[in-house]
Amino acid sequence: MTSSRPLAVCSRRLPAPTEQALESLCTVIANPGDLPLPAATLAERCRQHGATVLVVTPTDRISADIIATLPDSLKLIATFSVGYEHIDVEAARARGITVTNTPGVLTDATADIALLLILGAARRASEGEREIRTDSWTGWRPTHLMGTHIGGRRLGILGMGRIGQAVAQRARAFGMEIHYHNRTQLSAEQEQGAIFHADADSLLRVSDVLSLHCPATPETTGFLNAQRLALLPDGAIVINTARGAIVNDTDLIAALRSGRIAAAGLDVFAGEPDIHPDYRELCNTFLLPHLGSATLQTRTAMGNSVIDSIQSILLNRLPSNAL
Template identity: 40%
Template sequence: MGKPFVYVTRKVPEHCLGELREFAEVEMWHEEEIPVDRETLLAKAKDATGLITMLSDKVNAELMDAAPNLKVIANLAVGFDNIDVEGATARGIVVSNTPNVLTDTTADLTFSLLMATARRIPEAVNYVREGQWKNWGPLLMAGTDIHHKTIGIVGMGRIGATVAKRATGFDMEILYHNRSRKPEAEAELGATYVSFDELIEKSDYVVCLAPLTPETKELFDLAAFRKMKDSAIFINASRGAVVKEDDLQQALDEKEIAAAGLDVFLNEPIGADHPLLKYDNVVALPHIGSASVETREEMTRLVGRHCANVIVGRKPEYIVNESVWKG
């Protein structure tokens, strides 16, 4: 009898799947940036015991029904809104993700995005490259201070708390809003729990790190932006759908807020003609929150280990649908 088959839906570092290869035959889609086409994925899933998936892969009933031997879906991400978890649970399929390993890296990127937007870094780089720097002026490319300002974090999970930790180094006042209070963040970081409305009204930097849920979908609409200070900077490193993008454009046009830093968008990838790219005060990134070599390699090792563990009957480190394993 041959080894179980695991299909990887995107090209990832081969050397990070050594442990999995001891227990499974592994095949990988050949492109790093181009997703596997649906026809190929459905065909490969037919024989798969495990799938290593990306946020861009739609793992729905159609795919699971095409995979009668499927035991584990290991998502190379913290989020898993691309997966029908309820459907997987009903079929007895383990769904895993990769929290913790990318916490610091994503917090680094989030705070970097805040700093780049506040201090107009991309705009200043282009200013020099385009030959516009002819002289010096007191307000040349003047941005706004970060130190001693108020940061409001919507979504105080692991990443949110780690962003707050970075904010302490800038002597910032830290406000947060979350589904539940976080006494440890209040004690360790001096963070203050406030309502959503109070947070957006008082913060100089509104940072969204909330998961996408029915409650957070389009949470940031025109009404929310109008409650912010006109000097406020909005940062989104969570999911694009938490923002009503047309409303964000209107808020920028009407100067309801000062700027926005975005690592995520409603429909990804975006093209060069995306409406939000016309604004000099919008810093747009290609969803690179956890994109460091070290972190992506560790995420790959982790999803490989999850698949290997399920194959040999060991509990994976992170299970989204815990009831499947208990059952």
């Protein structure tokens, strides 16, 4: 198939405003069924149609082997996400293919979800909602579902980037004491009184609530394992809105079962949507299906970032969000 217009292959459905804007720029090879496609299928579509643009999501693993099969016509891989560990950026760069993400537009939405997880896990919200939905609530009583008050507790933030700082800002309103570990210490203005820990293990030792906001890298994969969970204070709460691979599921589940970790609030999982089944059986987990950026406003802004990068490529300009 040939077209006089630039052609874009999309791995999934996008918000309606994004799809409309994309169709105004390109001939679009869409995925109307919106089920995950093998990366090899996406590459085949790019070759078959002589695509200029490939729009992907975090569920699409665009490895060096896949990039080697992309056509010379392809100029851009635009991921509808801030994370880009699912793309071999160096392999793309070696082929002359630009890779872009959507930074800076999902900070507030993800920080809101992190706070929701903190409150939901601390206050045993899943257990309470289950009682309502199963009609098993027997009424108010003084000892019913007593949770943890987060005011005055120490919040440890692992990764103090945009989202980590936004979580800190929200947590301060609840009276939490902020501690953090980052590759570099923030300025005093950015810290706003937060306490810096040069060593991650030092942070864990004071984290009554630990919130993960670091990227998934070979160094952070499996970071939160049994040894590091043992460093947390007894009855700590673990929150993850970053990437599932950062947590060793087997070790966290064991700590939750033993009560060593009081609760976990998780929005991301290794292998999602095929998550470790034992999470579903635990009463002390507050679980969400990767909703961090899932607001209409945020997803539309992410789409606008994708469209901006495509427009730049079509004008032979380097997108401002190029990796």
